[in-house]
Amino acid sequence: MNNNNNRSIHNSVPSDIAFKIASLLQELDLCALGSCSRFWRELCGSDHIWSGLCVDRWLALGLDKGQLSSVPDFNPHHLQQHHLESKLKGWRGFYVNKHHEMASKADAVIAFLEQCISSESIEVNHYLVAMQNMNSMQFGFRDVVLFFFKQNLHVLLNLAGMHYCIAWLGVPADRVMEALYRCKISDRQICVQWWKLGRWAYGFRLRDESISRSASLKDLAMTKEQEVLDVLYRGAIHEVIRVQISAPKPVSSHWSCQSQIAGTSG
Structure with missing residues (x-):
């Protein structure tokens, strides 16, 4: 039959x-x-x-x-x-x-990044080393989607994979967006903080300036936060003396409750 x-x-x-x-x-x-x-x-x-x-x-x-x-x-x-x-x-x-060869290489990159992430953040020099390794290992777009666009991975690993596709592989934004949506990680948030050398004014150097930006992976993929992408790509050079990448810290329920009370009383 x-x-x-x-x-x-x-x-x-x-x-x-x-x-x-x-x-x-x-x-x-x-x-x-x-x-x-x-x-x-x-x-x-x-x-x-x-x-x-x-x-x-x-x-x-x-x-x-x-x-x-x-x-x-x-x-x-x-x-x-x-x-x-x-x-x-x-x-x-x-x-x-x-495929098995690339899976082993992906495991090595992921292990390196996870080792570098301390207190939910990573320094930009380690972040850039990971992507340079991905480039030398000849990761393709499909490799990144299979091994880095996973919900069970830390969002900074998702970010590294996405940024590598945009900056190193030159994958079109709409194709990256489609993969982010399909893997259900497009709304995941990251926070980038960088410190700029204080300017000179009237013979004195002012305090170092701290700048912080939060963005979703989809906003970064659509280059809505181009300044953040530029900082990540360049790293700590010239006037930028340090760059730190992290997942946004959740707002505590106590603080949220106080905010709502204050808004109501206002």
Whole structure:
């Protein structure tokens, strides 16, 4: 009965349409579709499908999708200096190995950032080192979404991933926004405080100036807080002597109650 159903599904979908459907899917959906029948398993495991996923996810490798489509027997393992062993072969094996490699690198960056976060804040020099490491490790946009855009991570890790996509990868704002909404972290708030060297006036140097800004990830992604992004990108240089990033401190219930009483009495 199952074999007859599989044959009917196969016969009802032309091969070119089936290929088009499979080529539009991401990894998990592709694997789920491949479990439906032998026909879909062979199609969803083909090099033609997985080569496209590799090109889209890891642009830094310099792969050319147009060239790959005309050279189906091209060996992707030649692109890796350190190939990880896998039972899967071809482009699918390359994708799986590369995914595990990037997951390990993401764990290292996350561990570094979590170690640097003290009292819910992080100094900007550590923040910039983390993103420079992400750049040297060749993180792509899809890697950031998978490993850094998680609700269970500290908001400063979400911020580092988002800022890396904007400043280092040059991902368009609307694409970043879509990912933030999909991962349900767009409304998460961060606070950036920086100290500027006091100005000179009448032969005396004034006190150092402290500036604080709070913003949501979506506001930063849409460059509504460009000054904050500029400070984060430059770090502590010239007149800016220190930059600290944190999650906004919640307003205590006692203070909130006093504010409401004061507003009522006014």
